[in-house]
Amino acid sequence: MIGRWRKGKQGDGGEAAGRIVIEGQAKASGGRGRSRIVMTMAVFFCLYGAIAGRLAFLGMQELEEGGPGPSRVTASRPDIVDRNGEVLATDINTASLYAEPRRIVDADEALEKLLTVLPDLNVEQTYNRLKSDAGFIWLRRQLSPRQQQAIMQLGIPGVGFRTEKRRFYPGGPTAAHIVGLVNVDNKGIAGMEKYVDDQGLADLQATGLAIPKDLEPVRLSIDLRVQHIVRDELERAMERYRAIGGGAVVLSARTGEVLAMASLPDYDPNHPFNAHEKDRLNRMSAGVYEMGSTFKGFTLAMALDAGTANLNSRFDATRPIQIARHTIRDFHGKGRVLTVPEVFIYSSNIGTARMAETVSVEHHRAFFRKIGLLDRMVTELPEVARPTEPSEWKRIHQITISFGHGVATTPLQTAMSAAAMLNGGFLIQPTFLPRDVKQAMASATPVIREKTSDMMRYLFRLNVEKGSGRRAEVPGYFVGGKTGTAEKVVNGRYSNDKRFNAFLAGFPVNDPEYIVLVVLDEPKPEKPGMSATSGLNTAPVVGNIIRRSAALLGVKPDFGHESGALLVSSQ
Structure with missing residues (x-):
């Protein structure tokens, strides 16, 4: 081509041939140039399109200066x-x-x-x-x-x-x-x-x-119908007994599901202007309290499970216990030797302390830890308090803790530990999400023998039939329970007129399905001259909750069981 170009320079024919060669080269290079331009433009269009899209997106957001996105x-x-x-x-x-x-x-x-x-x-x-x-x-x-x-x-x-x-x-x-x-x-x-x-x-x-x-x-484990009943009964009780606070829970003994739980005073989450006030805390899981005589059930279970006592064992409650500068007395003392069932139904501090001393202090502390009373409870609810206990347990601590003074724990985990005493001996952490028995047992921890659980069911039922829990009785539902009346600590000393009352129940106790716990903070006597013990206030509230909710929970009344059958099977 170059040679032909040089040759063609001497005449018109050469000029024409030269133009042909140049035009051919120009077309080839021009095609490549246009391709580059098109590609470059496409890249810029994409880039600017992305930027424009992002700016449009941000412009539509109307961000507040210094505020959240x-x-x-x-x-x-x-x-x-x-x-x-x-x-x-x-x-x-x-x-x-x-x-x-x-x-x-x-x-x-x-x-x-x-x-x-x-x-x-x-x-x-x-x-x-x-x-x-x-x-x-x-x-x-x-x-x-x-x-x-x-x-x-x-x-x-x-x-x-x-x-x-x-x-x-x-x-x-x-x-x-x-x-x-x-x-x-x-x-x-x-x-x-x-x-x-x-x-x-x-x-x-x-x-x-x-x-x-x-x-x-x-989906939660809560049954809104039962939740309404629990809150309604609690509200009535607070008004009736002029309490400063209260709480209640209905817990599945077999799965650990919380079916209902209320704490009063509460707040309206649609208008939570007072939600952070001190008395609005969730007493059931975020508050710790000395639970009083409800702990006696755990102490008796400990001695029965260790084999240091049985239902026929007797303990001397004739005289108060003197230890250091402290005197341990019974609220309504019988002044005599008591059997284990009598220790339970008469709620004897002296008898319970004697039973606690049948095991070592170390064993006592280890047992309470094993049944979930001393460690922070594991559940989905974020508001869960850690129990308090003495840094070092001594004999005086063992005695007072045996009947519920000296350890402060949450009411919800007290109900959890009670479920283990009645459900055959399995500790199941509470949940606010649905869970079936198979799922619950996969994470359950055996803490007492089944025979011990049988004896505890008998004692709980006996206390409602003949002891301090009579006002919790609901015919046909075989209720068993334990009262707890704890003196509150005021300015470092136990007060004689300020109490934290509780009633801990299971039903039907021959084959427990549900645990019900009600607590009242500083309840007053219903009438002048009456006392304000838990048997008179929290026990009837538990009975009302069971009476109104049992059918909704699918528990059918049964009038065919007798306590004697439990007693025979427990021995």
């Missing part, structure tokens, strides 16, 4: 339902009020108008924010539809609304301490709401993957 604000949460599918918590749409200060024409006029609908706005703070150079500020989160409509009619430039998610609790305070609550950004901060976040929901929300249609409802 939108995914956090409007993040969806799964419904929480009871074991029967009844809704305990759900998301609803609500409007929140915002302003764009740069678009506010007259801050004074805007504030004056807003105060006609929202009179509780902080005037000085709101005015300064409206006068600022911020692009976006929140004025009020989660308005009512009436407030939204009223503000819209004001027609204030630079003010608008944004749809957000708000948590709604149809039952109000009915199950407040179990379900928990969320903050203004719809994040779980207490109860099972917080548990759900801790299981990974918070991470899904942060990545924007918490899509409502993909969030399956979280």
Whole structure:
């Protein structure tokens, strides 16, 4: 080609041939150039398209200056339902009020108008924010539809609304301490709401993957019908006995499921303005108390299981026990030798202390730890307190702890340990999620012999038939139980007129299905001249709960069993 070009320079024919060669080269190089340009343009279009898309996305979010991201604000949460599918918590749409200060024409006029609908706005703070150079500020989160409509009619430039998610609790305070609550950004901060976040929901929300249609409802073990009964009976008892607080739980002895649990005073999670007040804590799992004579059942089980006593054993309760500067007496002493069943039904401090001393101090402490009374309980609820005990147990500690003074534990784990005494000897950590017997037994720990559990069932039943628990009797449901009246510690000393009362029950005790525990904090005598012991107040509350809820729990009345059969099988 080069040769032909040189040759062609001397005439017109050569010039034509030269043009042909040059045009051929130009076309080839031009085609490659256009391809490069097209590729370069495509890359830039993709790059700028991605940037534009991201800017559009961010622009739609209307981020609050210095505030949380939108995914956090409007993040969806799964419904929480009871074991029967009844809704305990759900998301609803609500409007929140915002302003764009740069678009506010007259801050004074805007504030004056807003105060006609929202009179509780902080005037000085709101005015300064409206006068600022911020692009976006929140004025009020989660308005009512009436407030939204009223503000819209004001027609204030630079003010608008944004749809957000708000948590709604149809039952109000009915199950407040179990379900928990969320903050203004719809994040779980207490109860099972917080548990759900801790299981990974918070991470899904942060990545924007918490899509409502993909969030399956979280089903709890709670039966809302029984929950209502428990709270209702507890509320009545607090009013009747003028107690400063109270709590109750219904626990499955076979699975560890919590069917109902209430603590009063409580709060309405839809309007939780008082949720953080001291007396609103969940007494059942977040409060620790000396549980009084309910501990006697655990002490008797310890001696019976160790073989240092049996139902025919006798213990001298003739005289008080003197130890150091302390005197251990019985509340209603018989002044004689007592059998083991008598120690239990007469709630003898002296007899119980004598039984405790049949084992070593070390054995006593190890047994209480084994049955779950001394360690922090394991369950889904975040609000769980750690029990307290002496750093070193001595003989005086062994004696007082045997009848419920010197160790403070949560009422819920007291119910858990009682279930192990009655269900055949298996310690099952409580759960607020559905669980069947097979699943429960897979993680259960055997803590006492089955024969020991048989004897404890007999003693519990005997106490309701003939002892301090008679007011808990419900014909046909074979209730067994133990009273507990503990003097409260005030200014480092036990008070004579301030008590923490409890009644711990199982039913039907011949084949226990449920544990019921009721506690009242500082109950007063119902009438002048009466006492305020647990047999007179917490025992009848337990009876009322069982009477109203047994059928709902699927327990059929049975009038064919006698305590004598239990006694024979226990010996």
